[in-house]
Amino acid sequence: MCRLALKTASEPFSPFSVLQAMEAMQEGYDGSGLGLLLRGLHFTDYSYKAGDPVLSGIAHTEGALHRLNAMMQDLGFEQKYDHEFEVDFSKVEAADRFKYILRVYKKPKSWENFSEEEVEHELMLTRLALRKDGEENGGDLTAFSFWPDVVMIKEVGWPLGVGEALGLNTNRINSRVCMAQGRQNTNWGINLYACHPFFIQGIGTMTNGENTAFIPIKDWLTGRNFPGYIGYQSDSEVFAHILHYVTKQLKLPLEAYKHIITPLKTAELLEHPQGDFLRGLRDACRRLIIDGPNAVIGTLPDETCLLTMDAKKLRPATIGGKPGEWAIASEMCGVDAMIPDRDQSLDYQPMRQHTIIVPPDRQEFKIWSQFDQFPLPQAA
Amino acid sequence: MVSIRSIPATPSSLTPGDLPWVIEHREDRCTLCGRCTAVCPVNAIKLTYMRQRMPKLVLTSTERGSSFRTFVGIRQKTEIKNRCIGCGSCEMVCPNAAIKPQPNTMSDRFKFQNTAGGEAEKRGGRRNVPGPNLLDKIIFNRISMLTDPALDAGRHEFYLNTLLGRVLSPEEYIRRKTTGEWIPPVREIFPFIIGSMSFGALSPNMWLGLLQGVAYCNEVLGIPVVMATGEGGCPPWVLKSPFLKYIILQIASGYFGWDEIIRAIPEMQCDPAAIEIKYGQGAKPGDGGLLMWFKVSKLIARLRGVPEGVDLPSPPVHQTLYSIEESVMKMIQSMSMAWNFRVPVYPKISGSNSAKSVLNNLVRNPYASALLIDGIDGGTGAAYNVSMNNMGHPIASNVRDCYLDLCAQGKQNEIPIFAAGGVGKNGNVTQNGMGLIMLGASGVHMGKFMMQAAAGCLGSESNRCNVCNVGLCPKGITSQNPKLYRRLDPDQVAQRVVDTFMAIRTEMKKIMAPLGRSQSLPIGMSDAIGISDESAAKRLNIKYVC
Known part of the structure; x- marks a missing residue:
């Protein structure tokens, strides 16, 4: 089973502290891998300029690295920083790792007049082109994310071991948000793309449990013909894509996510102040209803963090912390490990109707209930 | 062998054994209450008089060797419009379990004749394909x-x-x-x-x-x-x-x-x-x-x-x-x-x-x-x-x-x-x-x-x-x-x-x-x-x- 940990703090911290929390939750997983997402980056040896896209991935061969360099150059990207991980390859389980990529680029000059939406689209297409190039060359290039202020690392092995192998304990990279997941998808063959967190256009989610409604959801998302809705090596990838669809495509507030993945029952909607709108929304998005058991933990580009679960609540998760610093984990011991000096009595485990939202100011977390008034403007 | 004309046979003559359902009637159990014939939706069965020879050994030459008894029994009609449809209503109403329809596995002769008056076969109901479907x-x-x-x-x-x-x-x-x-x-x-x-x-x-x-x-x-x-x-x-x-x-x-x-x-x-x-x-x-x-x-x-x-x-x-x-x-x-x-x-x-x-x-x-x-x-x-x-x-x-x-x-x-x-x-x-x-x-x-x-x-x-x-x-x-x-x-x-x-x-x-x-x-x-x-x-x- 997956173990999940997310920490968000106003002051950047080392991802290694989150890996230690994973260690605290070790009883629950098989140590088959690690997925990390860092946001709100702070490098000790580089001053990161906001807005510059960061590429995360793995070049499995020297040839792949050359192709990557050539592709980025052809696309007009200018490399500003290339983070050299202090890798101890003897501690890396997999043999085919040539270089872990964490590079900061400057956007091409030709994008200067692009709208924000166009830039976001182009960034996604670039990541997809790199992924495709890798897949066409026997999987020698893996691209996890290409987005401003986001780094992703995925590797096979025990989380702490992977952290040590990549030198994450040296404090050279810190971040204000860190998501960690401790398992490769061992249900099937190991595939780095099947490892949580999943990422699309700034949105990252990770999940534990099994998504039993995966196929109908995947079929529907695939039918959108949106270039980023591909992959699905893991059934949990759809949670990231649904969040993307709701917030980016439908442009609905974050609260709508819960209404779409686990809508209220008809009788409950009849009592709801915006029941009429929400019922129609439920019908229109019926194929996106999840069936759990899942806890979904995610982050948005503005560093908002969220936690929510399926309607049967068979995978609980806990949030705890203090103003300026919050931790979400699938196990309470994970929260303890990340923020030991907190008032535990204020920890919270959301119920089936709740979405926990930690806004970017991180002063307090919001417990939003589906039974509350829905914050949508005109439509509702 | 008798002349063919003495047998009432037409191209469409059928026997109960040619029909899709055959009535199985046990005369030893029948009380002749008549409920089966009353309930049958297609009048497939009728009460009819029948005669049975009662052979007996007679040693004197002045008497005939056999006598006959007349009794009332159930018979199945063989006209197509009265063919038994196997509904089992007779069985349902019979107080003595004396009658029931049985499916006939040799009934293909009926199919060739079921076009009387030039009418192609019609029915209600279903397709009749037994066994599990897909x-x-x-x-x-x-x-x-x-x-x-x-x-x-x-x-x-x-x-x-x-x-x-x-x-x-x-x-x-x-x-x-x-x-x-x-x-x-x-x-x-x-x-x-x-x-x-x-x-x-x-x-x-x-x-x-x-x-x-x-x-x-x-x-x-x-x-x-x-x-x-x-x-x-x-x-x-x-x-x-x-x-x-x-x-x-x-x-x-x-x-x-x-x-x-x-x-x-x-x-x-x-x-x-x-x-x-x-x-x-x-x-x-x-x-x-x-x-x-x-x-x-x-x-x-x-x-x-x-x-x-x-x-x-x-x-x-x-x-x-x-x-x-x-x-x-x-x-x-x-x-x-x-x-x-x-x-x-x-x-x-x-x-x-x-x-x-x-x-x-x-x-x-x-x-x-x-x-x-x-x-x-x-x-x-x-x-x-x-x-x-x-x-x-x-x-x-x-x-x-x-x-x-x-x-x-x-x-x-x-x-x-x-x-x-x-x-x-x-x-x-x-x-x-x-x-x-x-x-x-x-x-x-x-x-x-x-x-x-x-x-x-x-x-x-x-x-x-x-x-x-x-x-x-x-x-x-x-x-x-x-x-x-x-x-x-x-x-x-x-x-x-x-x-x-x-x-x-x-x-x-x-x-x-x-x-x-x-x-x-x-x-x-x-x-x-x-x-x-x-x-x-x-x-x-x-x-x-x-």
């Missing part, structure tokens, strides 16, 4: 165990309903909500629907029993069951009652009953559940409806606006329509307009290779609410044997093709596909229905199954009974003859409807819980099903399991 062979094999625990069918809450109606894409829904434009009507209904059986085909008692049961399911049990009328309208009191909301009104090519419906619109207390436009039927594709004269009683004649006792064959097509585009535009929009765009309107077609093109026309029409496809195993009140046996398309691959076509367009949530034709024909109604739902149907219609489950219809896939067409239904389900339909108590039918739907609801949960599904109907969850027939698996794009 739907019966589908198994649910994605069992939740450790990575996701199975649910508790008895204690968890399940959302089992489906949607009937045009569902907008999320983008379009939000746009229209924002601008205040029309949102198409959508009904939240139970996915097992009582399929179209007309008020003329069914007896008044059967119809009333079904409606009572449906109302109870909705109003007491909270199972939102709906039933479809079939062609021929609806009794006026129902049209003006609050029960109309549980009824899908059908308009077919004869437009029977629509005078009454249109006239009742101003007095309707609520809208009907939906309007079904029948273009085709699975049991007799390319044929119109057929209500034979036997069943056109005074009441039926009044509802349909026709004289009593005449055959009512509906044309095979809607005469006012020229093409599918026109049909969709004209009829769907006209019917929508009649209820001011508050009622879903959808077409019913027979399973066909051309179903996908119909579907794609519907996709492009903003008023089309759904598509109902009726497969070859569908039943009917009356049809030519050749239509029922050999015309049509099996439902499974037809629905699957259409669903995958919608998926490719990303529109599988917008036009729900409903499936019919053989659902539950061997009694496995929930398994059949859920199989079709996982292949992509949003719900299923069932007709024969409801007649069997709710009213004890005697029909079976072994050519039993099947006289719905001539109004002689021994149970009073498909007859307009009061002597027959008074055999059926509407309250008892209602009770059976309720029992049936409660059982289906439980079985749905017992299927969904192990799959880990409870929050939405698993439409298109094709990863959950498998079949041990490799070519069927390939054709349906599901797992082959062995």
Whole structure:
């Protein structure tokens, strides 16, 4: 089973502290891998300029690295920083790792007049082109994310071991948000793309449990013909894509996510102040209803963090912390490990109707209930 | 050997052994009460005098060697119109277990002769293909165990309903909500629907029993069951009652009953559940409806606006329509307009290779609410044997093709596909229905199954009974003859409807819980099903399991 940990703090911290929390939750997983997402980056040896896209991935061969360099150059990207991980390859389980990529680029000059939406689209297409190039060359290039202020690392092995192998304990990279997941998808063959967190256009989610409604959801998302809705090596990838669809495509507030993945029952909607709108929304998005058991933990580009679960609540998760610093984990011991000096009595485990939202100011977390008034403007 | 002329033989002379059902009568148990002959709907048996020789040993030459006794016994008639239909009514009423029909495995001579007067064979009922059909062979094999625990069918809450109606894409829904434009009507209904059986085909008692049961399911049990009328309208009191909301009104090519419906619109207390436009039927594709004269009683004649006792064959097509585009535009929009765009309107077609093109026309029409496809195993009140046996398309691959076509367009949530034709024909109604739902149907219609489950219809896939067409239904389900339909108590039918739907609801949960599904109907969850027939698996794009 997956173990999940997310920490968000106003002051950047080392991802290694989150890996230690994973260690605290070790009883629950098989140590088959690690997925990390860092946001709100702070490098000790580089001053990161906001807005510059960061590429995360793995070049499995020297040839792949050359192709990557050539592709980025052809696309007009200018490399500003290339983070050299202090890798101890003897501690890396997999043999085919040539270089872990964490590079900061400057956007091409030709994008200067692009709208924000166009830039976001182009960034996604670039990541997809790199992924495709890798897949066409026997999987020698893996691209996890290409987005401003986001780094992703995925590797096979025990989380702490992977952290040590990549030198994450040296404090050279810190971040204000860190998501960690401790398992490769061992249900099937190991595939780095099947490892949580999943990422699309700034949105990252990770999940534990099994998504039993995966196929109908995947079929529907695939039918959108949106270039980023591909992959699905893991059934949990759809949670990231649904969040993307709701917030980016439908442009609905974050609260709508819960209404779409686990809508209220008809009788409950009849009592709801915006029941009429929400019922129609439920019908229109019926194929996106999840069936759990899942806890979904995610982050948005503005560093908002969220936690929510399926309607049967068979995978609980806990949030705890203090103003300026919050931790979400699938196990309470994970929260303890990340923020030991907190008032535990204020920890919270959301119920089936709740979405926990930690806004970017991180002063307090919001417990939003589906039974509350829905914050949508005109439509509702 | 005697002269042939002394034997009463014609080309069509048959013996009981040539008929599909042979009466087995035990004279030693018979009390000659006559109940069997009175109850037989086709007069297949008669009480008759018979003579038996009583041989005895006589030693004197003045007396004859034998004497005779005369007695009354039961004999089976061999005329085609009186052939035994195997309904078993005689067995049901016999106080002494002295009589029963037995299926005859050597009955093929009958088939060659069943064209008296130049009439091709007709019957009501079903296709008569015994044994498990493809739907019966589908198994649910994605069992939740450790990575996701199975649910508790008895204690968890399940959302089992489906949607009937045009569902907008999320983008379009939000746009229209924002601008205040029309949102198409959508009904939240139970996915097992009582399929179209007309008020003329069914007896008044059967119809009333079904409606009572449906109302109870909705109003007491909270199972939102709906039933479809079939062609021929609806009794006026129902049209003006609050029960109309549980009824899908059908308009077919004869437009029977629509005078009454249109006239009742101003007095309707609520809208009907939906309007079904029948273009085709699975049991007799390319044929119109057929209500034979036997069943056109005074009441039926009044509802349909026709004289009593005449055959009512509906044309095979809607005469006012020229093409599918026109049909969709004209009829769907006209019917929508009649209820001011508050009622879903959808077409019913027979399973066909051309179903996908119909579907794609519907996709492009903003008023089309759904598509109902009726497969070859569908039943009917009356049809030519050749239509029922050999015309049509099996439902499974037809629905699957259409669903995958919608998926490719990303529109599988917008036009729900409903499936019919053989659902539950061997009694496995929930398994059949859920199989079709996982292949992509949003719900299923069932007709024969409801007649069997709710009213004890005697029909079976072994050519039993099947006289719905001539109004002689021994149970009073498909007859307009009061002597027959008074055999059926509407309250008892209602009770059976309720029992049936409660059982289906439980079985749905017992299927969904192990799959880990409870929050939405698993439409298109094709990863959950498998079949041990490799070519069927390939054709349906599901797992082959062995």
